[in-house]
């Protein structure tokens with residue numbers, strides 16, 4: 001699609017020729033993830049996470065569809081039906097642990113994928129659309145995971161749903177009506193559980209659709225790379241297949257090792273004990289916390305404690321949503337012409353010593369018991385979070401003097417002796 | 431334009447959160463937080479280990495059988511195991527006939543086929559462990575307003591797991607003499623009192639619970655395998671039994687895990703080798719700067 005030297009799909013026999021004429025699906029796949037897609041030759045392992053996120057989505061869909069065959073979305077029996085899956089359904093325990101831990105691993109890879117985008121500024125032109133679609137995917141997956149966590153109808157399911165839908169109550173005037181409308185009642189109950197199940201089933205497929213758009217948008221400029229220097233010639237690229245299929249295959253192996261170690265040996269480590277207690281609207285858990293992947297945002301929500309013009313709760317809600325929505329504007333906030341953090345001395349310092357610790361602190365505080373210390377820490381980290389993206393990033397991108405960039409990807413990989421390597425020897429020595 | 435709006439928005443949020451920070455810090459410095467006895471004297475679960483711990487751990491069926499006896503003789507007077515069926519006891523190493531006989535020792539509500547009236551009948555293997563109370567109101571009325579929770583998932587439903595249940599059962603103390611980290615409870619909190627009908631136990635989050643010490647004397651139950659039924663032994667056995675009720679499929683899970691990990695490790699090594707070979711063709715021999 002993208003480069004003049006991209007290999008062309010050539011149907012080999014009568015059958016593939018026939019298919020190619022009627023529905024060129026094999027051609028599409030060849031151009032998307034086959035030898036027809038030229039990719040920078042210098043991608044590091046941070047570029048594995050897109051494929052892994054796609055794999056995780058597939059994993060959730062497969063395990064989720066199987067769980068849905070045995071799960072009953074009714075507040076009377078939802079908890080018991082989850083236990084039925086764990087105890088009586090053949091391999092049901094595996095499906096449930098695979099799905100619950102699959103959600104966590106989905107977030108691990110998606111966060112690393114976003115981290116890659118932030119450090120190498122992959123969001124910059126010409127890749128803004130890819131980034132925007134990525135943020136949409138992230139929002140969809142968050143909504144999906146939130147509603148999925150409600151389904152087993154444990155204590156955290158119920159109270160998490162209550163707290164999060166309660167946020168809409170912070171909207172002035174109409175907030176409470178919206179909350180009742182969303183839940184189908186005054187507190188989470190059967191109506192809420194049923195609609196959450198329906199949407200939890202639907203949204204992953206919507207996500208899959210947006211993933212297709214995301215990849216489509218990617219194939220127009222092609223992948224970026226760790227130098228951030230755009231592809232200039234054929235020697236800068238290798239065909240996706242077999243080079244990156246092989247590398248992604250290895251990455252998938254590492255992912256599965258970590259994932260299965262968790263599923264089989266520590267399946268409840270990332271979960272909360274209270275969710276093995278059936279939902280009870282009359283007993284509030286000592287510490288209502290969401291799953292770990294929401295902790296940074298939960299910390300931002302809880303950081304606002306003072307009614308400054310607006311009610312504190314409304315500030316928290318606005319800030320929590322703003323903390324993600326601001327990602328939509330990154331391509332226009334960060335004006336530096338240089339992409340990669342490797343060549344941006346000032347950006348790099350704020351990234352490693354500002355943003356990363358800030359997010360770790362937010363993550364820690366979001367999961368911890370509320371105490372004066374964790375509140376103070378999350379307040380400082382929240383302040384830094386907004387300063388970083390909305391103030392520091394725009395300013396450093398205009399004052400910073402970038403370090404010299406390599407002339408091309410080939411130069412960056414081989415040094416500048418210009419010795420041709422590709423074109424001479426592009427097929428693997430098998 | 432985007433940047434100007436961005437900077438202004440950023441400053442507004444920063445200001446709002448820093449004002450919260452300032453107000454909170456000021457009030458923390460001017461008012462002294464009082465530490466509660468619950469927080470100060472609460473004890474973490476003891477460090478006990480079970481044969482089924484860890485990635486290689488397996489159920490010790492002899493222990494589970496002993497734990498079953500403790501559950502049946504003691505805990506079932508107040509608690510239920512509603513997710514566990516008698517047929518599941520086959521996991522503990524009983525034969526089908528033995529399971530049938532064990533089930534028959536329990537009474538469950540049934541329907542008289544002639545009159546249609548509710549009667550108690552001997553349980554079948556397909557029945558689930560019953561609750562001793564007809565409903566929650568009766569349960570609360572009999573236990574000083576606290577409902578004895580269903581124990582099926584207990585070891586999963588508490589952060590401390592089986593060690594917590596063990597600590598709770600062995601951890602009843604006299605508050606008058608209780609001390610933690612060298613500090614006496616009554617010295618630190620002279621007004622500390624255990625409400626009537628509650629019992630002091632430092633492992634319970636708010637230190638007093640409505641369950642009277644259930645295991646109080648050596649030999650309270652009789653073990654068929656000759657093991658001496660000390661309080662610690664009974665507590666440990668029943669905690670192990672409750673780990674099993676919480677996740678009867680644990681052995682399957684660990685036994686499936688090893689071959690799966692082995693296979694994936696093998697596949698990953700192959701993937702690594704083929705990746706290396708494929709890339710060898712385009713990797714520069716050495717990198718010049």
Ligand code: HEM
Nearest residue numbers: 060061064065067068071100103144145148149151152204
């Ligand atoms: C974007 C992908 C998905 C994510 C992130 C996700 C996340 C989750 C989470 C966090 C839970 C709660 C797990 C627990 O504590 O047990 C859950 C449960 C559930 N999910 Fe999903 N899910 C996804 C896709 C799907 C799909 C495609 C289906 C069905 C078509 C599905 C069906 C279910 C069912 C039936 C449950 C309840 C059973 C249970 O709690 O284990 N999920 N999901």
